[in-house]
Amino acid sequence: MIVPYTHVLLLAAVLFAVGMLCVVLRRNLMMILIGLEIMLKASAVAFVGGSLHNGQMEGQAVTLFILAVAAAEVAVGLTLIVCIYRQTHTVSPQCVEENACRLE
Amino acid sequence: MLDPVPLFTRNAAFGAAFSPLIAFAVIMIFLSGRRRAAAAVSIGAVGLSFLCALALMIRHFGGQAPLRYTAAWAVSGDITVTFGFMLDSVSLLMLLVVATISLLTQIYSLGYMAGDAGYSRYYGFMSLFAWAMISLVISPALLQLYIFWELVGLASYLLIGFWFQKFSAGRAGKKAFLMTRTGDVFFLLGVLLLLSVGSVDILQLNEVRIPETMGAGTAALAALLIFGGIIGKSAQFPLMTWLPDAMEGPTPVSALLHSATMVAAGVYLFGRLFPFFHHVPAVMTAALAIGAISMLTSAATAMVSRDIKQVWAYSTISQLGYMLMGLGAGGYAAGIFHLTTHAGFKALLFLCAGILIHACETNDIFEVGHAGARRLRFPTACMLIGGGALAGIWPFSGFASKEAVIAALAGHPNPVWAAAAVAGVFFTAYYAFRVIFVVAFPEKKSETDLPGHRPTATMLWPVGLLAAVTLVSGFFHKRMTGALDPQTAAHGHGAGGIWLPAACLALAFLGIYLAWREFGRKNAARIGFIETKPALYRLFSERWYLDRLYDRLTDRFIDRGLADLCKKSDDHAIDGFLHTLANGVAAWGRLVSGGHNVLIQTKLLVLFAAVFGLTLLLFFAG
Numbered sequence: 087m088i089v090p091y092t093h094v095l096l097l098a099a100v101l102f103a104v105g106m107l108c109v110v111l112r113r114n115l116m117m118i119l120i121g122l123e124i125m126l127k128a129s130a131v132a133f134v135g136g137s138l139h140n141g142q143m144e145g146q147a148v149t150l151f152i153l154a155v156a157a158a159e160v161a162v163g164l165t166l167i168v169c170i171y172r173q174t175h176t177v178s179p180q181c182v183e184e185n186a187c188r189l190e
Numbered sequence: 191m192l193d194p195v196p197l198f199t200r201n202a203a204f205g206a207a208f209s210p211l212i213a214f215a216v217i218m219i220f221l222s223g224r225r226r227a228a229a230a231v232s233i234g235a236v237g238l239s240f241l242c243a244l245a246l247m248i249r250h251f252g253g254q255a256p257l258r259y260t261a262a263w264a265v266s267g268d269i270t271v272t273f274g275f276m277l278d279s280v281s282l283l284m285l286l287v288v289a290t291i292s293l294l295t296q297i298y299s300l301g302y303m304a305g306d307a308g309y310s311r312y313y314g315f316m317s318l319f320a321w322a323m324i325s326l327v328i329s330p331a332l333l334q335l336y337i338f339w340e341l342v343g344l345a346s347y348l349l350i351g352f353w354f355q356k357f358s359a360g361r362a363g364k365k366a367f368l369m370t371r372t373g374d375v376f377f378l379l380g381v382l383l384l385l386s387v388g389s390v391d392i393l394q395l396n397e398v399r400i401p402e403t404m405g406a407g408t409a410a411l412a413a414l415l416i417f418g419g420i421i422g423k424s425a426q427f428p429l430m431t432w433l434p435d436a437m438e439g440p441t442p443v444s445a446l447l448h449s450a451t452m453v454a455a456g457v458y459l460f461g462r463l464f465p466f467f468h469h470v471p472a473v474m475t476a477a478l479a480i481g482a483i484s485m486l487t488s489a490a491t492a493m494v495s496r497d498i499k500q501v502w503a504y505s506t507i508s509q510l511g512y513m514l515m516g517l518g519a520g521g522y523a524a525g526i527f528h529l530t531t532h533a534g535f536k537a538l539l540f541l542c543a544g545i546l547i548h549a550c551e552t553n554d555i556f557e558v559g560h561a562g563a564r565r566l567r568f569p570t571a572c573m574l575i576g577g578g579a580l581a582g583i584w585p586f587s588g589f590a591s592k593e594a595v596i597a598a599l600a601g602h603p604n605p606v607w608a609a610a611a612v613a614g615v616f617f618t619a620y621y622a623f624r625v626i627f628v629v630a631f632p633e634k635k636s637e638t639d640l641p642g643h644r645p646t647a648t649m650l651w652p653v654g655l656l657a658a659v660t661l662v663s664g665f666f667h668k669r670m671t672g673a674l675d676p677q678t679a680a681h682g683h684g685a686g687g688i689w690l691p692a693a694c695l696a697l698a699f700l701g702i703y704l705a706w707r708e709f710g711r712k713n714a715a716r717i718g719f720i721e722t723k724p725a726l727y728r729l730f731s732e733r734w735y736l737d738r739l740y741d742r743l744t745d746r747f748i749d750r751g752l753a754d755l756c757k758k759s760d761d762h763a764i765d766g767f768l769h770t771l772a773n774g775v776a777a778w779g780r781l782v783s784g785g786h787n788v789l790i791q792t793k794l795l796v797l798f799a800a801v802f803g804l805t806l807l808l809f810f811a812g
Contacts, residue, residue, distance in 0.1 A: 110795045118791070179790055 087138050094135030101128035115170065115177045119163045126156045195259045199246065203259070203275045203328060206242035206285065209235040210292075210320035217314040228310035229300060232317045236292045239324060243289040247282050252673040256281075258393065260330050269385060276330035276392065279673045280526055284327045284458055287533045291450045292320045294652035295442040298541055301646035302442055302548065312352060312440070319345035323451050327458065332381050332390035332416075335459065339377070339423065342452050343370045349447060350439040362435040369432040373422015380415030383408065396465040406470075413466065413473040416459070424456030424510045426484040431737050433507055434491075437499040441544030444499060449506045449540055450533035457513045457529055464522050477518030478602075482610040485511030489617040490730045493624065494720050497553045498543045501625050505580060506536055508618065512595055515611060521598020523675035528591035530670070531663055535579035535588055538656035542573040545649055546629065551642040555625055556716075559632030561640060568650060570630055572657040577626045579660045581619035581698045590664040593691045594671075600690055615694045619701030624718065627710035 105128060108121030130149045137145020167177060174181040181187035213235035221228040250257060260274030277285075296316055303312055322341035329335035344367075351363025384390050387408055404412075420426070425433040436448050447453070460467060460477065467473045485508045492504035509532050517525035546569060547553055550561035564570055579588035592615065599608040709716055721727045732738065 106798050110791045110798070112791075182790060 089135075091135060091139040094138075095132060098128045098132035098135065101125075101131060104128075113178055113180075115167045115179055118179060119160065119167070122163070123156060123160065126152060126159075195257050199250065199257055199277070200259055202242040202246050203277060206239040206246070206289065207275070207321065207325045207328060209238045209242075210317040210324065214314050214317040214321060217310055217317060222310050225309040228313045229296075232313035233293070233296050233300075235317055236289065236296055236320050239320060240289040240293045243282075243286045243324075246277065247286050250277060251279060251282050253279070256393065258330055269389070271333050271385075272331050272391065273334050274330050275328035277328060280458075280461055281327050283526065283530060283670070283674075284454075285324060287530055288320070288323050288327055288451050291446055291533060291537050292316070292323075294655060295446040295537065295541070298445075298544070298649050298652045299440070299442045301649040302544055303440060304646075308352065312349075315345055315348045315352070316443075316446075319349065319447065319452075323455070326455060330392055332384065332392065332395075335392075335462075336374075336377060336381055339419070339455065339459075340374065342447075342455060343367060343374070343423070346370075346436070346447050346452055349443040350436045352439055352443065356438070359438040362432075362438040366432040366436045369429045370422045373419045373429055375418075376415045377419025377422075380412045380419070383412045383415065387412075392462055395463060409466070410470045410472050413463075413470040414476065416463065417467075417473050417476055420456035420460055420514075421480060422456075423459075424453050424514070425507050426456075426480050426511060426514065427487060428736060430484060430488065430507050431733055431740065434500045434503045434733070437497070437503050441499065441540055441547060444503070445537045445540035445544070448503065449536035453506060453510060454513075454529050454533060457510060457517065457525065460514065460517050461522065461526050461529070464517065467517075468520065474518045474520070477514045478604075478607050481511040481514030481518060482607060483511075484508065485515065485614050486610060486617070487734050489614055489621065490720075491733055492621040493617060493718060494727055494730045496555055498546065498555050498558065498625060498629075499540070499553055501555070501621060502536065502539050502543060505539075505618070505621070506532075508614065509536070509580075512592070512611065512614065515607060516595035516598050519598045519602040519607060521595060521601075523671040524591070524594035524598040526674055527667060527670050528595050531579065531587035531591040531660070534656055534663060535576045535586070535660045538572060538653060538660055539576040539580065541649070541653050541656065542569045542576060545569040545645045545653065546573075547642075548649075549640045549642045549644060555628045556632070559629045560634065560636055562632075562635045563640075564630050564632070564635070565640065566645065569645060569653060572653050573629070574626060575657045575660055577622040580622045581702065582615055582694060583619075583698055583702075584695065585661070585664055587660050587662075587664040589695070590667040593694065594667065596690060596694055612694060612697065616697045616701045619698040620705050623702045623705035624709055627705055628716070631710050633716060 102125050105121045105124030105126075108124060109118050110121075112118060112121065130152045133145045133148050133152070135145075137143060137149075170182060171177055174187060176187070178187070210232075213231045216231055217228045221231065256276050256278035258274070258276045260272040260276075262270050263273045264271040296313070299312065299316070303309055306312065319342065322338045322345055326335055326338035326342060329338060347363045347367040350366050351360045353359045354363075381390055384395070387404055389395070422429045433448055433453065437444055439448075467477075488504040488507035488511070492501045492508065495501045495504060509528070513525045513528050513532070516528060545566065546558050546563045549566055550558045550563055552558060552561070575586065579586035582588045582592040596608060596611050596615075599611050602608065704719070708714055708718055720730060729735070
């Protein structure tokens with residue numbers, strides 16, 4: 087392996103942290119979805135690194151599965167966001183709770 | 191070893207002690223509304239006590255060995271606390287005195303307290319007092335005596351503050367209780383000290399070899415501590431100002447408790463433990479000194495007092511001082527005899543005062559005289575008899591007992607005590623007859639009838655009986671001394687021969703003459719020789735500023751000291767702690783309850799943090 091295994095895992099960890107921060111800190115449902123995506127990508131990077139380190143191809147096969155799952159999840163998530171928008175006319179995560187919204 | 195107690199004696203002693211207790215329970219539980227029944231039960235019970243006391247007296251007085259019946263109540267190691275009774279000559283005598291005067295005052299109260307709202311409660315408390323006092327008298331050990339000592343103090347508090355709707359009565363009851371309690375702290379310390387070094391049994395304490403077995407220092411300390419309790423209960427200097435205030439209670443209560451029995455309990459205790467105290471010279475000197483100081487200061491205050499009950503109250507303090515002086519000089523029989531006669535004539539004086547107060551509706555002697563109290567001839571004559579006994583005039587009982595005390599004092603090496611006692615004779619005669627002359631020979635009599643009630647038969651009979659007793663009991667001196675203290679009786683007349691009683695009699699007549707000149711004559715000025723010197727008058731009438739001193743002390747150390755400290759601790763420490771605790775719990779609850787009210791993202795954050803922590807844990811510790 088050209089890139090040491092620990093570096094790949096570190097990259098995965100950093101990506102996961104960034105994704106987590108994005109989920110927790112953003113006030114936009116879309117950005118939460120993007121954060122989730124980043125976390126999924128982070129796990130994919132970890133799998134690829136693992137497959138390279140152990141010489142097995144199953145790791146990279148799992149990565150393809152992750153990509154498929156992520157796509158499906160994004161579709162569902164966007165539909166949910168559209169429904170929420172129809173209810174509350176905003177994409178702020180605060181307004182998902184009842185009586186927590188300060189708009190309108 | 192003592193003889194076993196016959197069954198009759200045992201039953202009589204327990205009957206005398208417990209029948210008032212049963213009466214108290216019955217009255218307080220069942221008879222609160224039924225006044226005649228309450229009075230009947232109470233008088234019946236104390237009458238039974240009287241009969242038992244009389245029977246015991248007839249059977250056992252003069253016997254040499256005391257009759258003792260005890261049961262071990264608490265055993266701890268080698269210390270045994272016993273309960274029961276012990277009857278010897280002095281306790282039989284005191285038992286008869288207590289029972290007689292209780293019976294007479296309760297009969298007197300039928301008339302005096304008639305129409306009062308708390309009639310049943312009054313008789314309940316009188317029965318409580320009778321039980322406590324009788325049980326105190328027959329106690330064989332100091333611990334039992336202390337328990338009943340406190341109960342007597344409780345009964346006194348309840349009876350002084352009987353008319354509790356009057357603020358002054360409640361305050362007087364509280365003052366009496368607190369002052370006697372202060373003395374009782376010392377008493378309890380003495381009892382505990384004795385309990386720790388050996389025993390509190392009176393017979394054992396009175397044994398001859400006690401100072402060797404106990405150690406002279408311990409015996410002296412214990413004796414002085416017990417004497418502290420005696421000072422409190424018998425209203426001696428410096429704990430004496432509660433007794434004049436205790437006159438707020440009904441007059442029969444004053445006659446029973448605060449002249450004849452309760453305040454005499456201190457002197458009685460001294461007599462009970464006389465052989466023990468006799469080994470400790472410090473206590474004997476203390477008794478002499480404090481008795482002398484009390485006697486003179488209270489006689490001085492009595493000379494300027496205008497309230498008839500307060501004059502007799504100061505007189506009680508003074509005569510108790512006499513008794514303590516007699517006992518302190520070693521005159522055991524003299525002191526006990528004076529205790530007995532004083533109970534008789536002081537109760538007589540109080541009951542007569544009660545009749546006059548009831549008839550004239552005032553306590554002030556000048557107003558009583560003006561209202562024409564002289565028209566009540568029988569009570570006034572009885573008061574004359576009582577006053578004569580108090581002043582120590584032959585043939586009244588006070589003469590014999592006072593002579594005995596002064597003879598005992600004359601036998602003491604230090605002449606200052608006898609001189610103080612002799613001076614006291616003059617003052618006593620003066621203040622006693624000042625009251626009698628002001629009441630009997632007023633400046634101008636009112637023409638209208640007496641404003642209050644005339645005395646009923648139930649009020650006059652006890653007074654008459656006590657007057658008769660006062661007339662004859664002086665002649666029982668030899669017999670009583672023979673029974674109480676055989677060694678002294680064998681000596682005959684004490685030191686001083688015949689001239690000492692003659693001198694005292696002359697001084698008493700001098701005091702009466704001075705009172706006559708100032709108050710009794712037709713055109714007398716009616717101003718006492720003390721009142722002509724305003725500084726002295728102020729000093730005496732303010733009770734030698736003792737009350738001011740106590741007020742200042744309680745204000746400084748208790749109100750602004752201890753009470754303030756307690757209040758601050760209560761406010762800041764206890765209340766503050768509780769508030770902080772409650773607020774903290776509420777804040778924590780708000781925090782936790784708000785946990786579900788946050789945004790989804792905060793919950794997600796918590797979730798991530800938890801998972802991250804778990805991962806670390808598993809990674810590093812797994």
